[in-house]
Amino acid sequence: xxxxxxxxxxxxxxxxxxxxxxxxxxxxxxxxxxxxxxxxxxxxxxxxxxxxxxxxxxxxxxxxxxxxxxxxxxxxxxxxxxxxxxxxxxxxxxxxxxxxxxxxxxxxxxxxxxxxxxxxxxxxxxxxxxxxxxxxxxxxxxxxxxxxxxxxxxxxxxxxxxx
Numbered sequence: 001x002x003x004x005x006x007x008x009x010x011x012x013x014x015x016x017x018x019x020x021x022x023x024x025x026x027x028x029x030x031x032x033x034x035x036x037x038x039x040x041x042x043x044x045x046x047x048x049x050x051x052x053x054x055x056x057x058x059x060x061x062x063x064x065x066x067x068x069x070x071x072x073x074x075x076x077x078x079x080x081x082x083x084x085x086x087x088x089x090x091x092x093x094x095x096x097x098x099x100x101x102x103x104x105x106x107x108x109x110x111x112x113x114x115x116x117x118x119x120x121x122x123x124x125x126x127x128x129x130x131x132x133x134x135x136x137x138x139x140x141x142x143x144x145x146x147x148x149x150x151x152x153x154x155x156x157x158x159x160x161x162x163x
Contacts, residue, residue: 044104044123049093049159068093070156072108072119079138080106080119088163092156098132101125101151106158107136113146117155120145 056063069091076086084090084106092108095101101122108119120136123144127133133148 044102046105046158047100047102049157064091064160066091066093066159069159072156072158074119075116077138079141080121081140083139083161084119088161090158090162091160092158095151095154095157098151101134101154101157103134107134107149107154108156108158109136109149109153110155111145111147111149111153118145119158 050064050066054065056065070093072090072092074080074084074086074088074090078085095107101107103122103125105122106119107122108117111118118136120138120141122134123137124135125132126135126148128148130148130150132151134154135144136149137144
């Protein structure tokens with residue numbers, strides 16, 4: 001038969017187990033915040049298109065010294081959520097060559113499979129018998145866009161996002 005000390009130790013151990021189980025359940029049930037390195041894998045970042053010395057910050061204005069820049073707006077497709085949405089302001093430029101495009105860059109391109117201009121992230125770059133190509137994917141999409149995107153399909157590269 002158990003004495004009083006043994007009963008108290010068993011009850012304390014049982015109560016501590018319940019407390020820790022509740023705390024762990026609460027923590028594991030919380031939604032994880034969106035992260036650029038979900039699953040412990042760091043994602044590729046866009047190239048460094050605008051150098052620090054091209055950005056001039058004054059009390060009453062900001063000047064970005066950038067040739068051939070174009071203002072960009074977006075359609076609410078949710079494919080690039082949360083980074084791009086219909087209310088985001090952005091700046092794009094025309095890339096000079098395929099060598100300028102890097103994995104992680106966000107490009108606007110004309111698709112062979114859809115109407116309009118699509119803006120998605122470059123996830124792979126390669127070469128085949130037709131030359132340079134990239135594979136793109138919306139950050140919020142499950143899989144990549146269909147087909148290989150050739151340099152002549154790329155219209156612009158996103159170089160600044162202004163929220």
